[in-house]
Amino acid sequence: MITDINNNPIRDSIIKDGYVVIDGLIPTESFQKLIEACDRAVDRARRGDWQYRRLVGTQFPPWKEGTDVWGVQHLMHPDLGESEFAEWYGSDQLQNAVCDLLGTTRPELQLELFNLLINPRDSDFDLTWHRDTVPAEATEEEEAKILTESHYGTQWNTALYQDECLYVVPQSHRRVRTEREREITIHDPKSHEMPNMLKVVLKPGQTVFYDNNILHRAAYNKANKRATLHACMGTIAGGDHRAKSLFQHGLGWMSSPEFKDSLPASLTQSYKNTLDMAESAGLTKMEAAPIH
Ligand SMILES: O=C(O)CCC(=O)C(=O)O
């Protein structure tokens, strides 16, 4: 059984709290290689030599305006040419943790997004308090309905440097917002006064898995180097449930033979599962409209 930094089983923790912090998901021999690959990717994105990036001023896709980069998208894209990212995404430690969290087995895993969150260079940037799949304006009924739906997947942040950017409201992932939380998410979304908020502190190499509907925000500080691997995986149990939220990121490049040929054997089945999902959703181009 895999346990978190407090020695609790990770599945129990994420179900109860909506997030869980785990040590040791980056093999020692991969750590330095990932650091170097991130440095190269960040350099390209900041120079404007990598078009897939998140830009300061905009929280959700698409990112069209600005120049200051807070995230590098599509780390497994064959044109980036950094095979270390897919090697790690397919690594035993990581895949076993994901299986444990989802209560599934490796042949059922689905290859999804893999991005990088970084410190902007020119200005600090705050993300607003949000749930990834519930718009702030959603009514209580709409919110309640979305929050009962299973995700059939999980997402995580793995820090390469000390990371203190993410704030969460523990145990907020399955209940509707309180009156005060609703007030903040709609009228004061960058508030530092959210009741019960907790700063998630990750030491280098630590990972936080979190329910993407936990109330969360992030503070991007230009002074502190951040290179945090930000990714998700799903399970085939969800059918095409995850297709639209994934494909809004524009994954057409994943349907290319170059991508298929670039993948390590550890990801062959999970890639096939992604293609099957795209087909059953009628989204074989792997593109969809933005959700927010
Ligand atoms: O920066 C973070 O750690 C969180 C990012 C986030 O919430 C998002 O991309 O939706």
Ligand SMILES: [Fe+2]
């Ligand atoms: Fe988010």
